[in-house]
Amino acid sequence: MRLTRAGEYGIRCVLHLARHGKGALVSRKEIAVRTDVPPHFLAKIAQQLSRAGIIEILQGANGGYRLLTDPSGITLLAVIEAIIGEISLNDCVGRPESCQNSTLCTVHRVWNKANQQLRATLQETNFATLASEEACCLTPFPETGDHKRPNGKK
Amino acid sequence: MRLTRAGEYGIRCVLHLARHGKGALVSRKEIAVRTDVPPHFLAKIAQQLSRAGIIEILQGANGGYRLLTDPSGITLLAVIEAIIGEISLNDCVGRPESCQNSTLCTVHRVWNKANQQLRATLQETNFATLASEEACCLTPFPETGDHKRPNGKK
DNA sequence: TCTATATAAGACTAAATATATCTTATATAT
DNA sequence: ATATATAAGATATATTTAGTCTTATATAGA
Ligand code: SF4
Ligand code: SF4
Numbered sequence: 001m002r003l004t005r006a007g008e009y010g011i012r013c014v015l016h017l018a019r020h021g022k023g024a025l026v027s028r029k030e031i032a033v034r035t036d037v038p039p040h041f042l043a044k045i046a047q048q049l050s051r052a053g054i055i056e057i058l059q060g061a062n063g064g065y066r067l068l069t070d071p072s073g074i075t076l077l078a079v080i081e082a083i084i085g086e087i088s089l090n091d092c093v094g095r096p097e098s099c100q101n102s103t104l105c106t107v108h109r110v111w112n113k114a115n116q117q118l119r120a121t122l123q124e125t126n127f128a129t130l131a132s133e134e135a136c137c138l139t140p141f142p143e144t145g146d147h148k149r150p151n152g153k154k
Numbered sequence: 155m156r157l158t159r160a161g162e163y164g165i166r167c168v169l170h171l172a173r174h175g176k177g178a179l180v181s182r183k184e185i186a187v188r189t190d191v192p193p194h195f196l197a198k199i200a201q202q203l204s205r206a207g208i209i210e211i212l213q214g215a216n217g218g219y220r221l222l223t224d225p226s227g228i229t230l231l232a233v234i235e236a237i238i239g240e241i242s243l244n245d246c247v248g249r250p251e252s253c254q255n256s257t258l259c260t261v262h263r264v265w266n267k268a269n270q271q272l273r274a275t276l277q278e279t280n281f282a283t284l285a286s287e288e289a290c291c292l293t294p295f296p297e298t299g300d301h302k303r304p305n306g307k308k
Numbered sequence: 309t310c311t312a313t314a315t316a317a318g319a320c321t322a323a324a325t326a327t328a329t330c331t332t333a334t335a336t337a338t
Numbered sequence: 339a340t341a342t343a344t345a346a347g348a349t350a351t352a353t354t355t356a357g358t359c360t361t362a363t364a365t366a367g368a
């Protein structure tokens with residue numbers, strides 16, 4: 001009953017992009033370093049985010065990733081489910097046919113309720129809110145300890 | 155982000171016992187057959203429920219399992235966590251030290267909230283309620299289609 | 309006491325999933 | 339053209355899940 005690393009990394013990636021704003025291009029390498037995600041693993045995660053329509057991937061020299069929509073329109077739920085699929089706390093929630101008793105089962109109803117509640121909570125949170133707060137979950141730049149470089153140098 | 159089979163089986167086991175009431179002795183075999191759980195797997199799960207103080211295990215001929223407390227005092231949460239450990243939706247919820255940013259991280263706070271909410275929902279449900287309702291998630295007896303045998307024969 | 313029956317406890321196995329990494333191909337700025 | 343960057347899929351490893359097997363122990367009843 002735990003989010004996968006891939007899911008966690010996906011959130012970090014989108015959060016980092018959100019801090020740069022919609023449309024800003026950020027290289028995979030920078031995201032990988034700043035969010036402490038293995039670069040090749042990030043590539044796979046980015047592909048899933050891309051298929052879900054959350055980010056756009058630009059190939060070639062000076063390529064990278066960027067958000068397709070405004071951070072305020074991207075929910076935590078959307079990012080998580082783009083990576084790990086629709087949240088289902090018990091097998092019978094996502095696939096009622098996996099248990100022949102699901103239509104009658106009182107436990108099943110509790111799981112359905114809990115599942116819906118969890119998804120609602122994650123849907124309430126968007127990345128504009130997350131990115132706007134001072135505190136963040138990204139690795140600071142070693143030289144300054146800041147999360148944003150004071151100048152534009154690489 | 156899914157309950158394990160062991161967790162699901164633990165719930166079935168306790169629900170079956172709850173339908174017989176506190177203190178009623180039911181053989182492992184009957185529980186295994188009626189809830190569609192592999193007998194040896196059920197044995198392991200029962201040991202965890204026993205350590206958690208939810209059931210008592212009686213060895214020897216005519217042995218079996220029985221509830222130690224009234225079903226109304228046993229929550230869905232208690233049974234699940236006896237099997238899979240404390241629910242933690244993200245690694246940093248259960249082990250904040252696993253991510254050095256957890257004290258500042260805004261995402262972390264969302265996870266904490268969602269986790270607490272989920273646990274609260276599962277704690278609201280007790281096995282007296284689950285067992286009292288007509289519908290249930292146990293395999294009916296083949297002969298009658300009922301969930302309770304009309305007489306005491308094995 | 310002996311035997312049949314039941315669970316205890318832990319070792320063991322198989323399958324699935326998670327967590328990456330590696331390789332080859334493709335796209336783009338310069 | 340070349341250097342740089344990501345795409346896409348194959349491969350590898352580790353962990354977890356799910357279930358089985360074996361040997362030991364406890365109890366009821368003959
Ligand atoms: S018994 Fe109920 S809770 Fe368990 S898998 Fe079946 S429908 Fe779901
Ligand atoms: S970055 Fe935040 S949400 Fe992610 S693991 Fe660390 S504390 Fe938790």
